[in-house]
Each structure stands twice: as structure tokens, then as C-alpha cells.
Amino acid sequence: MTATSRPGRPVLLGQNQYGKAENRVVKITRDGGTHHIKDLNVSVALSGDMDDVHYSGSNASVLPTDTTKNTVYAFAKEYGIESAEQFGIHLARHFVTSQEPIHRARIRIEEYAWERIDASDANSKFIGADEVRHSFVRKGQETRLTQITYDGESWEVVSGLKDLVVMNSTNSEFWGYVKDRYTTLQEAYDRILATEVSGRWRFNWTDDEQKAPNWEKSYEQVRKHMLQAFAETYSLSLQQTLYQMGARIINSRAEIDEVRFSLPNKHHFLVDLEPFGLKNDNEVYFAADRPYGLIEATILRDGAEARIPVDLTNL
Amino acid sequence: MTATSRPGRPVLLGQNQYGKAENRVVKITRDGGTHHIKDLNVSVALSGDMDDVHYSGSNASVLPTDTTKNTVYAFAKEYGIESAEQFGIHLARHFVTSQEPIHRARIRIEEYAWERIDASDANSKFIGADEVRHSFVRKGQETRLTQITYDGESWEVVSGLKDLVVMNSTNSEFWGYVKDRYTTLQEAYDRILATEVSGRWRFNWTDDEQKAPNWEKSYEQVRKHMLQAFAETYSLSLQQTLYQMGARIINSRAEIDEVRFSLPNKHHFLVDLEPFGLKNDNEVYFAADRPYGLIEATILRDGAEARIPVDLTNL
């Protein structure tokens, strides 16, 4: 990062960006009586020749954040929302190519999933149920994420998810660790392993000349492989499980070169029932809130460059 | 409610209760390699002869809240967790029957649902996947709720849910309403209807002599009927939809006499795209946060008494 210098000015401007955050756009597509939903939360961040607005307050180079909001809604109509990634690409390209002072656009999107409400049974006394194709219930599991960055030349697409809570009720151990003066932890040979997955993965698609991935299928497959690796790894540490989850993605999905996970170890402590004359044979656990172990790492395809930052925010 | 009077004391004690809130208990049941989870958040509230502790600080009649916590964990072992309702019944009975000063126990439980992680495909290059029966992903939709109250003689069971977000993308209108000096709303003939359902339903099981409902099946069926009524009602107001949801439950489930809903009208406003030369044919919506309409009502089986309070809290 280079700060922008001004003659006689001892305080300089460094990296800066602006835009409208958390534009909540819902797009309904009607295929006869069958409706489809896309439900997004879109945040725009623009960078470029923005010295004047910081130093003097001149807005001569500033496209208002309100306009970036309007653009989100207009583009939902003009381009539709095929996928969060594709929608972000349309937006990022627009800001960089249409506005001289804007050199870089970063679009972050949260996507909320919905599924159809099942129709009444055929023999229901309530009629019309099988006709209903416009009723939805929100799937509450993970929130899907994507971040599109464009500088006028190349693309960076980092997709991911947050708030996906998973648990293995066995096949997890933790022992053989360093012990110092402050160590009191007992070794564990059969423990619960639970975490709330926050993950990001970077695509190797960077150029309009390349064929773009199938973003929807990619998400579904990455999620599946990640979950299966979590389920199938006999775990000696959450670090090992994390690595297996990332490696499974890299090995299974050619379009992805880098994965980063932030995995809180959601501790489930075996409750001591002996004072009550009861034996707790790995049955009854206390699910603790805080503190929690926090395990974070980047997993890379050999030869790939690490570009996902250490800290991950959503908006 | 009657306040407890004391000679010469001008300030009296009214309704009071105490206990440990939010005991997070996870129970794993192992059927060979196949594991089952129950994941609860249990809150205990006890009432009875508790004047002394308030007036003088004497704890001679006070079973510590810490003990009520221990009891939750011990009972998870001693009785298992067949259902949240059944578990609450065990706990409430215990406190009222084992402690002379305690006349009434109220157990509130939140239940978090989990589903199994799908095994790898048969032709997966990763082995062992079909053996994994101990890996779970949390279902994020609604949180299931129950409240068990026991006074030593009769039971009141109120179950419910919160955070179930639903949407109809059509078949909702709103017109023909009162207009006064402050009315600016335009009538709507095709709008999105979305809400985040918070519902409670009261069982007519009150007595150990009665056969208890199948709590698990009841929850599943109530949820299904409620969703179907939401989906299948052509709505002229959220009030009408609410009534249909409640009536469908009462008409479908003989074990339930009373339903109460608190339904925020999660407004989705059609975005005005005309300034951009675009037509918005019920396609692009802004999902607003606040303010929101809030529609609340009780629905009763004819002859039943209304007992669910106006305000509903969880813990």
C-alpha cells in the first residue's frame, strides 16, 4: 500500500474505499406459476482517485453511495441474478469501466437460501396445495458468501460460507501435546469435535478470456466435499481436520487454488456425573460458549500464491 | 396474583420465580456406530414459599440454581431425552414433588435440530464414507420451543417455534382499509408476504391420567400444517393468514386447543426502477429491516380457555 503524498502535508492518505453496504435485494423470477427466488445482501466498495474528497471534501470524483445502491437494484432487473458470483461480476465491471476515477471495485455478497414449502398431501382435505409453487421457507443453515474484485484487468473471486455448524460425536482424539507450567488439560481419546465453519475459497479464474466456472455447481460441490472430509476424517486435532477439509476441496475441484478456514472449536465438555452416583459413558455433554479454541489456516494448491487475508469479514 | 403481606411492611412481594437459565445439554445416544443427538437449552423457573429469601436473605428454602443445573445434566443420563416435552415433564415433576417449599416449576426448552452429513458417493475415491453415522450438520431453520408448567396437580404444556422465515411471492393483496389524515399507503393487489413465525400452541393434556401426546410427531405435524396453511392461503391481510394458520392447526390436531402467533410483516418493497428507464414487473424488491408490521393473535378451539399470555419470551 502506498500513501498519497501532498506537498507540505505531513499526514497522508493510505488505502481507502467506499460504497453502499448491505443492499438487500430479492429477485423473483416467474416461470408461469412456478416462482424462483434469489435473496442477496450486496455490499459495494470502490477505490481510485479519491484524494480530493478526503483532503478537501470535494465530491467531484465521487459517485454517491446512493447511486451504487440504485445500480444494484437496476442490475437485478437488467441482468437478472444467475448466481451471486455472476451478479457481482456485472457490478464490478460496471463501476470500473464506467467511472474514470474508479480503478477498483470489490463486491461482497451474502446469499440466503430458500426451499419450497411442501404441498399438502394428495388426500388432504385442503385443496390447491399441489398448485402452490410460490411459497418458500428459508433454509437456515449456512450463509453463502462471495467477494468479487476487479481492477480493470483481472478478476479475483473468493467464495465461501459462514455459520455452518457441524459435529462429530466420536472419532476425535487429542493427546501428545506440549505440557508446560500452565497445562492442566487431560488427554482425550474419544471426544466430540464440533465447529462452526467459516470458509473462503479462491478461484483460479482471473481473466475474461478463461471459461468461467459454473458458480452454482461449484458451491454445491465444495460444500459437499468439505462436509464429507469433516465427517470422514478420524481426527487427532482440529488442525488436522481443517487441513483435510481444505485438501479435499483442492483435490476435488480444479477451479479452486486456495482455501482458508476459521474454525472455532466449539467445546462440548463431558459432565462429571459421579457426585450423583452416575456414570457418564460419553453421553451427556455441556456445550460451552466461551472461550473456545480458534484454529485458522490457509490451504494451497502447490504453486499457487496465497492471497486470502488472515482476517475475514463479510461486508 | 396476590402479594404476600407482612405485618408492618409497606412493600410486598408479588409473583416471583428463580432457577438456572440456559443450561446447554447435548445428549449422544449410541446405537452401535449409529449415533443420535438431542441438543437442548433448558431453563428452570421455580416458585413457592420464597418470602424469606426476598425479605431477609435467608436461603433456608432455596434449592440453589446450581443444583437445578446439575439436575438437568443428571436427568439427561437418568431418563434420557425422548423429547423436549418429556424431558421437561421429568424435571418439573421432580422439583415440585421433591422440594417442600417449591409449589410450581416451569421448564422452558429450546431444541436445536441436526441432520446427518451425507456419506460420500459409492464411487468416491475416499473410503469409509458409508460407515459414518456419527457426523451431523445443524439444521438452521426454526428453533423448537416448549414450556412445561406443573403445580403438583395439573400440567400445562405449551410448545412452539421461533425464527421460521417464510415467504409467498404472490397471492397476497392489501386494500380496502381505513384511510385517515395520515394515510399515504397505496393499495396492493400483488405483493410479497413474508414473515418470521414465532408461534406457541397449548396442548389439552393436563393430567397424568390422560394419555400423553406423541410430542415428536405432534411437532412435526403442527409445523407441516402451519406451513401449508401459510402457503395455500390467498391472503387479503396477514391477520387473515395468521388466523388460517392457527385454525388449520386446531382443525388438524386434536391434542391442541390454543395457538398464539406473533408475526412480523417482513416488508419487501417493490423498487422504483422508472428513473432508470426500467419496468419492475413484480421482480425486484428491497427487503426492509425496520419498521415492520407486527400482527399478533390467539386462535382457540371453541370452548377452550385462553391461557397463553400476550407476550412470549423464550427463557
Added chain:
Amino acid sequence: MTATSRPGRPVLLGQNQYGKAENRVVKITRDGGTHHIKDLNVSVALSGDMDDVHYSGSNASVLPTDTTKNTVYAFAKEYGIESAEQFGIHLARHFVTSQEPIHRARIRIEEYAWERIDASDANSKFIGADEVRHSFVRKGQETRLTQITYDGESWEVVSGLKDLVVMNSTNSEFWGYVKDRYTTLQEAYDRILATEVSGRWRFNWTDDEQKAPNWEKSYEQVRKHMLQAFAETYSLSLQQTLYQMGARIINSRAEIDEVRFSLPNKHHFLVDLEPFGLKNDNEVYFAADRPYGLIEATILRDGAEARIPVDLTNL
């Protein structure tokens, strides 16, 4: 509560209410260069002849929730916001007296407090600071609450607060309690007592003929007395402290007849430092999240009727 019966209709409507919740209104009053803020979150709930809208969807008696929102903003201009209570009284009276079908209005208000940003020091090299009387920083402590209910004849005003976190680092004990099979708690003779106060207090002003309390002063005084009672009570149980807090209010403020508190016991556990060869002389504590004791009670002036419900919600 009486359900409304309809011929041939087996499912009846019970208590119901509707309105716009969480209207965020900020009022700036300019006294020359000196500005004043009122920052409220206003929720409206109306009840009355609302059977038709539930049974048939007819909105002929329904003043739209959007209109109730507009009224909030218009009244901020027409009447100003002298206090949250006074503002709620204007609104409640308006809805009940201007709309035939509306028999009862309940206005709930959250108020967020602000304080002025201190001007630069007189000898500051930055000029103009002492002229600034329009800059504010939000006071983050408690949120002030009020609930106004009007049925066309009499008023009920219940004010209160939430999220006020307090702690005594000594002068708290807990011993002499009941011990049963599940009791493991050690008696404590010097513990931290901390809670997050949620309180409500009901005024005995019910009638326009009575002189209304000074709402602003009353809030300030109730808060002060409540905090002082918390600080000055040598506590043998949180129940005792709760009673003292309520009694102090009743004894100090003639305008208040009933108080209800919901006090989570925010446990601070003394950390066992012995494994590290250290003595913990009531110095180092772990602040736990869950579970927590939850102590709730109503305190009444002798002769007053208890009217504040067991469960307290905000909106």
C-alpha cells in the same frame, strides 16, 4: 380474555393486536446553535373490532400499520417529544379517540440517550470548539423503556430499562441453602454479585384528571435509587438484593406502585490458580456466559394490584 364466537365456527379468535413496530424517530430541536436530541424506537399495537380482518380478510376496520408509522413521525412534529411517556400518551389517545373500531392502544418506546461531545480545550490549536453545540456521542448504558396503554378511559404507564450491567465486587454471600442429592455448590462468603438489570415500574397515574408525574425526573430518580440500593445492600442472595432495589423505589417514589425485575445472575467464578502455585485471593475471576441464575420478582406497594406480567418483552 374472551374469544369471539361465530355461529358454526369451531375455531375462535382470542386476544389480538396489530401495528407498526420499531419506528425509529430522531427529533432535533434547535435552540439557536444549541441542539437537543430525542432518539426513540416506537412500536404501536392496536386492538378492537378486528374480527372481520382475521376471519375474512376484510380490511374495512383496519387502519394500516403504515398509517400508524406516519402518525408517529407526524406527531413528532405536531407535539414534539417532551418525554417518551408524554409522546406515547399523545399517540395512544389519538388512535383510540380517532378510530371507532380501535378500543385500546399500547405504545412501547425504547429511548437511546446521547450526551454532548466535550469541546476542545480553551488553549486548543483547533478553533471553534467551544461553539459546537450540535455534536453528540451516544451513551451506551441502559436503554430506557416505556409502555403506555389506553382504553379510552384509563391509562396504564409502565416505564423501565434494560441492559444496565452492575457489579458489586464484595459484600455478597450465598450459604445456608437447601442441599439435595444433586447439590454440589460450595457456600460462598465473599463473592462477586453482578447482573444485567431489566426492570419495569408502573405508575399510579391512570386518569387525565390526575396531575401527571414529571416523567423525566421520575426516570432519573428511579434509576438513581435502584442503583444505590444495589450498591448499598449487603447481599445474602440476589433475591434479597432484588427486593431491596424494588422496595427502595416504592419507598422513594410516590408515583410508583409496582416494580418488576428480571435479574440474571452473571456468574463470576474465582479461577483455581493452585495448579500454577498461585493463590487467588478474590482477585481473578472468569466471567461466564451461560448458564446463569435468573431471579424474577414483583415488588408492590401495600394495597396495590399486581399488573405487570411475568414475562417482559420490549416491542
Added chain:
Amino acid sequence: MTATSRPGRPVLLGQNQYGKAENRVVKITRDGGTHHIKDLNVSVALSGDMDDVHYSGSNASVLPTDTTKNTVYAFAKEYGIESAEQFGIHLARHFVTSQEPIHRARIRIEEYAWERIDASDANSKFIGADEVRHSFVRKGQETRLTQITYDGESWEVVSGLKDLVVMNSTNSEFWGYVKDRYTTLQEAYDRILATEVSGRWRFNWTDDEQKAPNWEKSYEQVRKHMLQAFAETYSLSLQQTLYQMGARIINSRAEIDEVRFSLPNKHHFLVDLEPFGLKNDNEVYFAADRPYGLIEATILRDGAEARIPVDLTNL
């Protein structure tokens, strides 16, 4: 960032760190009857030779996260908590110097402020109030933050705050901006400017040989200068205000070389009261939730290197 390569391994490990997050430690210091509180939330992240645990699950180099938790509590006793920064320095130094495989420690701390509960008035009928020096109420405004990073050679200390909500009710304009096809915003010549400050500032103290800043005084002074710059800037854009806030800090505090702010523009929209025959002379505003403008920038002392990352997380 360099990935760690292994012969024949196509998937590599990149940046990684681990530790216990959110250790809630409360320290009471007793000076006779006068008590003092430090209330922290401490998160530990350690990095170093951690390849084996990721690749094979071997914990031979892993100090358990549980031990890092114990160390936090033990150090609260051994060293006391003079300031969050000083406490973090003790911890970071310990992990890097005592554990061979650990090359870098990052300690993040949130600090919650408390103030004393005022004693009863001298003429109070309640006695003993002026003796109470152990009763506190939590100050709810901002949360103070610090991040200490140590690699065995040099220190990086970045302190800051979050959740500080500020408002100017006048002296803010926004006009003269770019207009494109999607621009509908009206220019504003007198608007409310409100934001929730999230800020971080980096100290130029990096070496044990240097005299360390007075961390407590520095925080207090930075906060004061930042607020005064917000209050005293006649704002033509939030970007300009942000720059002034950062520049004021750099110019006033020699110990700080870099500041980064993330400032959501908390929009307050003037409500259109004309439909009700009322004039809104900058009096009545709707405080919107989402979307919001988001303005982020780094401000640097001339010659300083920018090191605070674009995204800021707390834990």
C-alpha cells in the same frame, strides 16, 4: 506468505495460527475498601512450526489452547492488569520466548469500561452509602480494543475501539458529486451526519529499548481528539471527516503513526411530512438500518508504512 512444501504433496499449508479465543477475565484490585476493576476479553493466536499437526495430527509441537487460557488467568495474578496493552505484551512475550516451536504471538483484547455507582446523597435516609467503593455500573459506550503482535524481535501494537456512535445534527453537506444514469440522490446542504466509529491506531513503539507509551493516557487522548475532530469539522463528505479525525490523531499524538477507520454512514432521512400538511424544517428524521454508506481509509504519518490491514476483525 509462503506455503510450506512437502515432497510429493500437492496441497500445501499456508499462514496458520491457533489459540484460545475470548477468555473473559475480570481482575479486582483492592485498595482497602476501594476496589478497582479490569474487565477483559482476551484472544490468543500463536504461529510457528505447526506443519506436523496439520499434515499428520501430531501434537508434539502444540501447546494446547486450554493452556493458553490458563496462562491468561495466571498472568492476571502474576503481573496484574496495568493496561490491556501491557497485559498483552506480557502474554505475547511469554508464548514466543518460552515455547521453541512458537515464533509469533498475537494477543487481541477487548476491554469493557466500568464506572462507580454514585453514593447516596449526604442527607439520604439510607446510611453507609458514602462508604461504598466496590459498586460499579458498566459504561456502555465503545469497546476498547488492542492487538499485540510479537515475533521475538519487534513489537506491533495496534489499539482502537468499536461501537462508538456519534452524531452531528448540522454542519454537514453533500453535493457536487458525480451523476450517472443511476443517480437519483438530491444534494443536501444541511444533513445529519452520524456514524458508529470503528477505529484502529498503530503505535511506533516496536522495541523493548524504546520507552513504552502511557497506554491508558494515550487511549484517553486519542479518543478525545478523535471526537473533537468529528465535532469540529464542517463536513462536505464523511470521507473528509474521516481524514480530519485521523489527521487530528496523528498531529496530536506523537506515539501514533497510522490510523484506520471504518465508518458506516448511519443515514438519518428527513421525513416527508407534506402529505400531512406539515413542514419538516430539519426536525424529524427516520434513522435507517440498511443499507448504509461505508467509508474506510488509512491515515498515515508522512514516511510511515501502512501496516493495518483493510479488514478489521476483533478476535
